[in-house]
Amino acid sequence: MEFLNKTVLITGGASGMGLLAGKCFAREGANVVLADINEEDLHAAVAEVRAITERVIGCHTDATKYEQVVSCRDAAVEAFGSIDILIPCAGGAERRILGLKERNFFEQPIAAIDFSLDMNLKAVIYFEHAVMQQMAKQQGGVIIHLGSITGAEGSAGNIGYATSKSALMTGTVKSLAQAGAPYGIRACCIAPGPVMTRPGMAGMKTLMGYPAEPQEIVDMMLYLASDKARSVTGTTILMDGGRYVMENKR
Numbered sequence: 001m002e003f004l005n006k007t008v009l010i011t012g013g014a015s016g017m018g019l020l021a022g023k024c025f026a027r028e029g030a031n032v033v034l035a036d037i038n039e040e041d042l043h044a045a046v047a048e049v050r051a052i053t054e055r056v057i058g059c060h061t062d063a064t065k066y067e068q069v070v071s072c073r074d075a076a077v078e079a080f081g082s083i084d085i086l087i088p089c090a091g092g093a094e095r096r097i098l099g100l101k102e103r104n105f106f107e108q109p110i111a112a113i114d115f116s117l118d119m120n121l122k123a124v125i126y127f128e129h130a131v132m133q134q135m136a137k138q139q140g141g142v143i144i145h146l147g148s149i150t151g152a153e154g155s156a157g158n159i160g161y162a163t164s165k166s167a168l169m170t171g172t173v174k175s176l177a178q179a180g181a182p183y184g185i186r187a188c189c190i191a192p193g194p195v196m197t198r199p200g201m202a203g204m205k206t207l208m209g210y211p212a213e214p215q216e217i218v219d220m221m222l223y224l225a226s227d228k229a230r231s232v233t234g235t236t237i238l239m240d241g242g243r244y245v246m247e248n249k250r
């Protein structure tokens with residue numbers, strides 16, 4: 001019950017690590033707000049969390065639309081009175097999400113790059129902008145966003161994803177830490193390597209020889225959100241099984 005009376009808002013909360021995080025924070029007593037663009041999956045996700053706690057709501061939100069982001073923030077505050085932890089988890093590589101062919105950067109449609117920058121970077125900053133206004137009023141909060149090993153390595157065919165994650169892992173997390181500290185707000189970033197939210201991730205090499213389980217990443221979220229991590233801010237934690245330091249990863 002580490003997060004009793006605390007409220008966590010998670011984007012991309014209808015699936016993968018976002019949904020698992022919702023369930024784990026609920027088990028620790030938190031009020032849970034799940035935001036997602038996929039309405040059907042969101043309903044199912046809210047039902048799963050409701051099996052753990054009554055104190056859950058879903059916000060059908062396109063995180064790339066700032067007015068919808070503000071509505072979600074307001075719905076969370078109306079339901080629970082505060083937002084103590086923000087996890088903007090929604091994201092993904094454009095080639096996979098849009099079903100694009102494996103092509104070089106300059107052969108990808110420019111619309112795909114726009115789509116990716118909007119979803120992976122601007123949408124995250126939109127939620128952080130809206131929710132930090134509430135956290136500043138409360139004089140406290142924790143923001144944990146998701147980077148990726150791709151942000152450190154680059155990706156010729158997913159430049160929107162690589163660029164967004166790279167930004168979140170450096171400029172964004174450091175800026176948020178500076179902006180938030182006077183209000184008692186911490187900002188952190190977790191950058192996973194392959195995580196088994198889908199079978200395809202098993203094929204991505206790591207030094208350790210295995211991908212991470214979603215629970216490992218969520219355990220780090222629980223730690224970073226807790227007072228045990230009260231001195232952790234403005235930094236990115238790489239959870240990549242050593243992929244970044246591998247010599248032959250291709």
Ligand SMILES: NC(=O)c1ccc[n+]([C@@H]2O[C@H](COP(=O)([O-])OP(=O)(O)OC[C@H]3O[C@@H](n4cnc5c(N)ncnc54)[C@H](O)[C@@H]3O)[C@@H](O)[C@H]2O)c1
Nearest residue numbers: 012015016017036037038062063090091092148194195197
């Ligand atoms: N799975 C991995 O191997 C891995 C590795 C590194 C980083 N990450 C990052 O971790 C995060 C979570 O990954 P996952 O695999 O659990 O995700 P996922 O693909 O299972 O879930 C993403 C969720 O985001 C939602 N979403 C997409 N666009 C949205 C929008 N505009 N507004 C609101 N919701 C939207 C989707 O509907 C979906 O429910 C992502 O940011 C991802 O880039 C994942």
